[in-house]
Amino acid sequence: MSDDVQVPVEIPGASYVVHVGEGLLGSAGELIAAVSKARRIALVTDTTVGELFGIGLASKLVTAGFEVFPLSVPPGEKSKSWATAGELVEAFAEEGIGREDLVVALGGGVIGDLAGFAAASYLRGVGFAQVPTTLLSQVDSSVGGKTGVDLAAGKNLAGAFKQPAIVIADISTLASLPGSEWASGLAEVAKSALIDSEGFTAWVETNSGALRARHEAAAQDAVVRSVTFKSKVVRTDERDEGVRECLNYGHTLGHAIENVAGYGAVPHGIAVAEGMRFAARLSVEVAGATREFVRRQDKLLDGLGLESLKAAYDPDDLLSAMHSDKKARGGRIRFVLSCEPGVWRCEAVSDETVREHLEAWAASKKGV
Numbered sequence: 469m470s471d472d473v474q475v476p477v478e479i480p481g482a483s484y485v486v487h488v489g490e491g492l493l494g495s496a497g498e499l500i501a502a503v504s505k506a507r508r509i510a511l512v513t514d515t516t517v518g519e520l521f522g523i524g525l526a527s528k529l530v531t532a533g534f535e536v537f538p539l540s541v542p543p544g545e546k547s548k549s550w551a552t553a554g555e556l557v558e559a560f561a562e563e564g565i566g567r568e569d570l571v572v573a574l575g576g577g578v579i580g581d582l583a584g585f586a587a588a589s590y591l592r593g594v595g596f597a598q599v600p601t602t603l604l605s606q607v608d609s610s611v612g613g614k615t616g617v618d619l620a621a622g623k624n625l626a627g628a629f630k631q632p633a634i635v636i637a638d639i640s641t642l643a644s645l646p647g648s649e650w651a652s653g654l655a656e657v658a659k660s661a662l663i664d665s666e667g668f669t670a671w672v673e674t675n676s677g678a679l680r681a682r683h684e685a686a687a688q689d690a691v692v693r694s695v696t697f698k699s700k701v702v703r704t705d706e707r708d709e710g711v712r713e714c715l716n717y718g719h720t721l722g723h724a725i726e727n728v729a730g731y732g733a734v735p736h737g738i739a740v741a742e743g744m745r746f747a748a749r750l751s752v753e754v755a756g757a758t759r760e761f762v763r764r765q766d767k768l769l770d771g772l773g774l775e776s777l778k779a780a781y782d783p784d785d786l787l788s789a790m791h792s793d794k795k796a797r798g799g800r801i802r803f804v805l806s807c808e809p810g811v812w813r814c815e816a817v818s819d820e821t822v823r824e825h826l827e828a829w830a831a832s833k834k835g836v
């Protein structure tokens with residue numbers, strides 16, 4: 469693959485390019501200068517990512533002619549808060565960030581969502597660029613323009629649509645990523661492949677060893693394929709009013725597991741993979757999927773090292789967590805159901821059916 473594969477995201481009035489390659493931080497200054505008239509840049513990161521890549525990126529931006537104001541928050545989901553977004557916009561004002569200036573998010577999905585939300589609010593919207601440094605943020609969260617923060621009542625409950633002017637996904641930054649964060653990204657790759665097509669799914673099956681071993685060429689290909697898929701979805705449904713719901717495959721049970729287990733207790737990728745295993749089994753009854761599809765998906769997830777959970781959680785607790793998810797509509801739990809790669813639909817499933825399947829799922833974990 470080339471050092472800079474460019475994937476266009478075509479959204480009326482807000483199109484941009486996702487650059488994917490090894491060592492792209494080195495040319496980030498010129499890439500950003502080519503799409504922005506900014507003079508000043510607020511460079512938002514977390515302390516972990518800041519230590520790894522902050523000075524390097526800031527120096528490239530300065531060389532390209534920008535005045536750079538680094539802003540750093542503690543790593544982790546706790547920073548995706550209304551209070552931290554408030555501190556950021558206050559800091560933008562203190563530094564004199566103007567209407568034509570730019571906010572650059574350097575980090576994982578937390579930083580992208582938080583900095584994007586601050587950029588969308590400040591002066592009713594200033595320019596924004598994403599430099600994602602986790603596999604999850606490169607394959608998924610940096611593309612599509614959803615930004616936001618968590619509230620006490622739940623995750624992502626306040627937010628705005630804010631498309632970036634550019635996304636720069638430097639595959640080389642992924643080398644320092646902890647294993648559990650790698651797994652989170654792989655679960656989103658698997659989701660994208662299964663929802664997208666037979667071709668992408670077969671590619672993951674063939675390359676699961678290389679992906680698990682974190683080979684850069686395979687990672688770059690996975691990011692390009694996932695971004696191409698997400699770009700197709702958001703082009704059709706920028707505002708999450710229809711097909712974008714497919715991106716939730718595996719997340720109905722996945723989010724409930726994370727909630728019931730206590731955030732952080734089950735890695736996000738493992739929870740989503742378990743959710744995909746569950747959704748496929750549910751699809752056999754509700755959507756006519758075959759047992760062969762369930763076996764194929766299990767094998768694909770196993771091949772990526774996304775092992776199935778050894779223990780279950782209480783079906784009642786999971787059911788109530790699913791009801792509190794903002795994606796439940798009119799009191800009904802919705803699932804993305806999949807019959808075969810590339811063939812899916814979203815459906816409200818009755819509590820009785822969900823409970824029955826959760827009980828079967830819990831029983832299957834006994835004696836594992």
Ligand SMILES: NC(=O)c1ccc[n+]([C@@H]2O[C@H](COP(=O)([O-])OP(=O)(O)OC[C@H]3O[C@@H](n4cnc5c(N)ncnc54)[C@H](O)[C@@H]3O)[C@@H](O)[C@H]2O)c1
Pocket residue numbers: 514516517520543544545548575576577578579581601602603604605608609610611612613614615623624641642643644645646649652
């Ligand atoms: N906007 C969207 O469309 C969308 C989609 C999916 C998920 N999300 C959001 O994304 C967030 C999760 O993102 P995430 O998984 O990237 O988590 P994250 O941003 O918390 O990053 C995970 C951890 O990895 C560290 N890290 C980041 N890059 C690193 C690197 N290169 N080397 C070493 N450590 C590094 C971070 O400091 C952090 O501790 C959630 O808040 C979720 O809601 C948003």
